[in-house]
Amino acid sequence: MPKSTPLHIGGQFWFNISEGGLLGKERIALLEQIAERGSITQAAKSLKISYKAAWDAVDTMNNIAPAPVVETATGGRGGGGTRLTEEGRQLITVYHAIAAEYARFLDGINATLGDSAAALALLQRLAMRTSARNQLIGKVIAVTMRTVDAEVVLEIQGGMQISVGVTNESVELLRLYPNRQVWALIKAVAVSIHRAPNPELPSTINQLCGVVQRIICGEESTEVVIALPSGVTIRGLMTTAQLNQQHICDGDAACACFPASAVIIGVDN
Known part of the structure; x- marks a missing residue:
């Protein structure tokens, strides 16, 4: 040996x-x-x-x-x-x-x-x-338990809130009680970019609005990075055609939208 x-x-x-x-x-x-x-x-x-x-x-x-x-x-x-x-x-x-x-x-x-x-x-x-491009620090604000799943509300930097959908088992396993410090991981491909908030979107869709910090253009897809009022950034993907259609440029107001189901909660203890 x-x-x-x-x-x-x-x-x-x-x-x-x-x-x-x-x-x-x-x-x-x-x-x-x-x-x-x-x-x-x-x-x-x-x-x-x-x-x-x-x-x-x-x-x-x-x-x-x-x-x-x-x-x-x-x-x-x-x-x-x-x-x-x-x-x-x-x-x-x-x-x-x-x-x-x-x-x-x-x-x-x-x-x-x-x-x-x-x-x-x-x-x-x-x-x-992790491959998730968006990694945010937050704390649990509220947990609403349902039959098999739950809605967890997180407060991220700057006081903004996002909704996360998890199973009841995850709530117990991760001990998601109020004030618990957690990670919120969101893949950029799950985040869509829009010029303005949409009041007609359901509560299961999160909207974080700020200012376009930079745009990384590709042949077919474009990555847009939005700086939130707190200075935290979130990035999403859109097609180059969508970018041109919405006329989104550096410095413009814009919103990052993503479903509650697209957020992964992580803890380190």
């Missing part, structure tokens, strides 16, 4: 804020480049990442943090100025102060860690990522 390879712990240090992963060394580097260059475009070039990847990281940080870490003027590719907020500067300072202690912590673990295939398998499961 071949000799097993000792398990060595050498992961990255991340800040968790509002029960969500927020900052690792790659995102710290992005924040530092934004602070130095005053431009997401130039920060992305300096780090050799795509403009879209940089924007996605900024969106994620702003959506998860208690307050936005980056402020940017609405504009197209390369448009508008960008700067760190006080929240962003504090995160960088604290990150560097703790990172050294984390490295010493890993050194101590590796000094006493033996062979463990089971531990490796566990770590691989914990490293699972």
